Amino acid sequence: MAHPLPRSVTIHPAARLQGRIRVPGDKSISHRALMLSAIAIGESRIEGLLEGEDVLATAAAMRAMGATISRGDDAIWRVHGVGVGGLLQPATALDMGNSGTSTRLLMGLVASHPITVTFTGDASLSGRPMNRVIAPLGLMGADITASPGGRLPLMVRGLCPAIPITYTLPVASAQVKSAVLLAGLNAPGITRVVEPVATRDHSERMLAGFGAQLTVEQSETGRVISIEGEANLKPQSITVPGDPSSAAFWMVAATIVPGSDVVIENVGLNATRAGLVTALRLMGADIEEQDARTVGGEPVADLRVRHATLRGIDVPHDLAPSMIDEYPALFVAASFAQGRTIARGADELRVKESDRIAVMLAALTANGVSCEEHEDGLTITGTGGEPIAGGATIASNLDHRIAMSMVVAGLHAQKAITIDDASPIATSFPNFFDLLQTLGGDATWG
Structure with a gap:
């Protein structure tokens, strides 16, 4: 793009x-609304979606992996999802434009599906390191081949079933947290993320809203977010x-x-x-x-x-x-x-x-x-x-x-x-x- x-x-x-x-x-919420709607079963409606290039890149990526996504004359977006585990092999590489959020979160989604996806981006995005996402997704069994320095273009070969993990964030990052939780949606058992410093919690709020079995607890080491895998997400009406x-x-x-x-x-x-x-x-x-x-x-x-x-x-x-x-x-x-x-x-x-x-x-x-x-x-x-x-x-x-x-x-x-x-x-x-x-x-x- x-x-x-x-x-x-x-x-x-x-x-x-x-x-x-x-x-x-909100851009963060818009990305997540499209992604979770695309892996729920049934039609979700999204009102107030940010229609900027980054979010449109997410919409295009979810379409490429099987979701049906349309925008009505009423400016409401309607998404027919494929269900957790139902993402399809895209025919071509996913061009994420300038969107680091799209890239990192979608790497998480793909990591626990039996598909292989290549991610590309513009010059700015291609200069941004992805190692902090690659590390935990690798622990869950995904095979990720990146360009030098952990940069785009990169290829993710998902593993299904993926391996549930407990992962402590080495740096405060909502994107890394979200990528691991999204991968955990299609992994058997409980996937946990421990964040010593709290980050934006849109993923936790929205996952719970879609029906994921998710808990958030405080511990001596920080917030512990746990998600139960092999989830069945229910369609939602979302106002951004x-x-x-x-x-x-x-x-x-x-x-x-x-x-x-x-x-x-x-x-x-x-x-x-x-x-x-x-x-x-x-x-x-x-x-x-x-x-x-x-x-x-x-x-x-x-x-x-x-x-x-x-x-x-x-x-x-x-x-x-x-x-x-x-x-x-x-x-x-x-x-x-x-x-x-x-x-x-x-x-x-x-x-x-x-x-x-x-x-x-x-x-x-x-x-x-x-x-x-x-x-x-x-x-x-x-x-x-x-x-x-x-x-x-x-x-x-x-x-x-x-x-x-x-x-x-x-x-x-x-x-x-x-x-x-x-x-x-x-x-x-x-x-x-x-x-x-x-x-x-x-x-x-x-």
């Missing part, structure tokens, strides 16, 4: 941002809440641009994903939760965010797992705070779509922000609320979150900021620039 041709975009300073917007459906990772950009934008008052509707506030809200509030952000409710088993609220003066903080390390994707946006917020913000504990940023520590360091420094690099994060000295210098052209490195973060930075800069290639934004947030315009932002395409 190739990216569209590169399109540069120049972001002009905004007078203020104002209005009500709704962000796309708004993606907190997408809402993050507008939370930061409304906070840093003077005079702003923005309401972001239907934002998922699962505690394992809400770390950025906590961090921004510690910095002094004005974020009000309105109409708190539960949607599809997930906590949701509308967020009213108004401009506020931020202060630098030492970001608590224990927030990292619940905001790992939001660090680029946090780095932008820190650029406008009073004093220094130390944001560390995020080694995982080095192996995302890009090395997000190095790339954000280069982007912010080029636009006049004072930064110090650490192996696991950045220390940033902010402007105290004044505009940053701006004026530079930055490289997005095929990373959607880098591109969107620097769009936000450009909204409060002395000179316009240009992003060399904004096309990767379509992977997760197809209407990002439409919402920017709705709120009063201004972008010029190159």
